[in-house]
Amino acid sequence: MATISLTVNGKAVSATVEDRTLLVQYLRETLGLTGTHVGCDTSQCGACVVHVDGKAVKACTMLAAQADGTTVLTIEGLATGDQLHPVQAAFREHHGLQCGFCTPGMIMAAVDMINRHGGPLDEATIRHELEGNICRCTGYHNIVKAIEAASAEMAGLRQAAE
């Protein structure tokens, strides 16, 4: 068994878990944060993407023990109270989801790519950056539109703040 302490969505948490526990299992089954999804067994779909120390990773391909001492952000920690994060709001506005299964991973991947690139993103960059996230419903078109809009809005917000 491994004893782990980490920060999840701003809250300090500790637990004793089996060494083989995946981060995604710990988040979903121990913490009840079921917004992070599991869509595959092969580390390919990206439904499980969360941020560990500010970087997007696949929570199904990391042990909970490896996340000891880190800061984790999941889809549940993105909004500020009732106010959706700009990427969440853009997915709603631009109809960037149908069944919604891939959406938490898509949004966490989108926030990560916007943070890394800064500035408004173009379509080619967004499509390349989405290589690790699979959607079976939308055909990606509106997902790309939502991320394009959110990246422009967030760049504007950053500029206004400076």
Added chain:
Amino acid sequence: MYQTTYHRPSSVTEAASLLASAEDVKLLAGGQTLIPTMKQRLAAPANLIDLGKIAELKGITVSGGTVTIGAGTTHAEVNTSADVKAAIPALAKLAGGIGDPHVRHLGTIGGSVANNDPAADYPSAVLGLGATVVTTKREIPADDFFAGMFTTALDEDEIIVRFVFPVPEKAAYAKFANPASRYAMAGVFVAVTGGTVRVAVTGAGSDGVFRWADAEAALAGTMTPAALDGLTADASAMLSDIHGDAAYRANLVKVMAKRAVAALG
């Protein structure tokens, strides 16, 4: 995944002694190959030694015509390193084409090269640039390191510490990625280092990464894509699977080699 016992050493020395003393043990770096394999129960080590928190395995330094990259350096770090981009831009580009952003945030150069997947990208750069693999026991030249699919010169209790890449005059990598996995169906790394041409091919060979001697000879004469026109890669040495048969892969090798040469500039 079967039960396993997780260990987290904080130095290479501690990791090496754990590795030597424990039974049925595997090193865990980024986990982007090992964890999926354990989830599928294709691997079930009783002990896992996590190299992820060992500072001396990380980082990139440039000096005296070489780029040294710690085994625990992630694909994302190599891709975005200003030093790598300036000294060996082809290597930074190769790292940025591995898998997807999430895989690149965790996956490491050491894990990729130690695994020696026949479709992995990094082995072609290590072989094409004639890098040196520095381990806890010795220094292994790239030409002696790769020993066939998923096989290397590493002993069971040996850990890769870092890679030393000579800075080439020119280098380029061209990859035809499997559209689903992004692994190479054929990837060709062409480099001119100290006046010597090396052409390393990954993704295609049934024995893993290899040097394409005919192409090296042809390009030593003229460094143009057309210099490869008369050559045919040997289909009998190529992988054949649901993604592409041997003849298709042999053709891809030639096309990727020509693209890499064209990209040398």
